Ligand SMILES: *[C@@H]1O[C@H](CO)[C@@H](O)[C@H](O)[C@H]1NC(C)=O
C-alpha cells in the first residue's frame with residue numbers, strides 16, 4: 001500500500017486507496033479522540049491464494065493512521081497478519097515490529113500465524129498502557145472466535161502525546177498487492193467477510209459503525225473483468241457486515257475459453 005500521501009487528512013486517504021475496492025465506515029464525530037479500542041471481526045474464505053491484503057484502517061484524532069489485517073497465503077505456507085502505524089513519533093521494541101511503514105516513517109509489525117480459512121476471528125487494536133507524558137501503548141492481537149481466546153500478538157508500539165487517542169470510522173480495503181498474471185489468468189479467487197467494526201471509549205461505551213460507502217468497484221484489472229466489462233472484485237452488504245468477493249467472474253470466463 002502506497003501510503004506516502006496518508007500524512008495529512010482523510011480526504012487524502014480517499015485518494016491513496018483509489019485503486020482498490022474499499023468500504024468506508026460511518027464515523028460518529030463526537031467520539032473523535034476518545035477511542036481506545038478497535039475490533040474488526042472477519043472470515044477469509046477457503047481459497048488458498050496469495051496476494052490480497054484485507055486491511056482495516058483506524059486513525060488517530062490529531063495525527064496519522066494505521067491499519068491491520070490478514071493476508072492469505074498459498075497451501076503449504078503459513079498465513080500472515082500485519083499491524084502498522086504511520087508518521088513521525090511512534091516507536092516499538094516488540095520483536096514482531098520494525099521502524100518504517102511502507103517506505104515512510106512509522107512502525108510495521110507482522111507475524112506468520114496459521115489462522116484458518118472459513119473461521120471467524122476478531123482482530124483487536126487496543127491501548128494497553130499509558131504514561132503521564134501522554135504517550136500510549138497500542139497492542140494488536142487476534143482472537144479465535146470459536147474459543148474467545150487471544151491466539152497471537154501481532155505487534156505492539158507506542159505513540160507520543162501528539163497522536164492522542166483514536167477516532168471512530170475508518171475503512172477496510174481489499175487490496176490485491178501482488179498479482180503477476182500469466183497469459184489470460186484472472187485475479188485469484190478470494191473472499192473476505194467483514195463484520196461492522198466496533199470501537200470502545202475510555203468509559204467503556206461501545207459504538208458500532210456501519211457502511212458509509214463502497215468505492216473502487218469499477219476497476220477492470222484482469223481479462224475476466226475486461227471481457228465482462230465489470231469489475232472482477234465484487235462488494236456487497238450482508239446482515240451484520242459486508243463481503244469482498246474477488247474473482248467472482250472467473251468461472252464464467254473460463255467456461256467461454
Ligand atoms: C510528534 O511528537 C514526536 C516527539 O514525541 C515528534 O518526533 C514528531 O515529529 C511529532 N509529530 C508531529 C507530526 O508533529
Ligand SMILES: *[C@@H]1O[C@H](CO)[C@@H](O)[C@H](O)[C@H]1NC(C)=O
Nearest residue numbers: 043118119120145146195240
Ligand atoms: C461467523 O460469525 C457469523 C456472525 O456472527 C455467524 O453467522 C457465522 O455462523 C460464524 N461462522 C462460523 C464458521 O462460526
Ligand SMILES: *[C@@H]1O[C@H](CO)[C@@H](O)[C@H](O)[C@H]1NC(C)=O
Nearest residue numbers: 218220226227228229230231
Ligand atoms: C462498459 O460499461 C460502461 C458502464 O459501466 C459503459 O459506459 C461502456 O459503454 C461499456 N463498454 C462496452 C464496450 O460495452
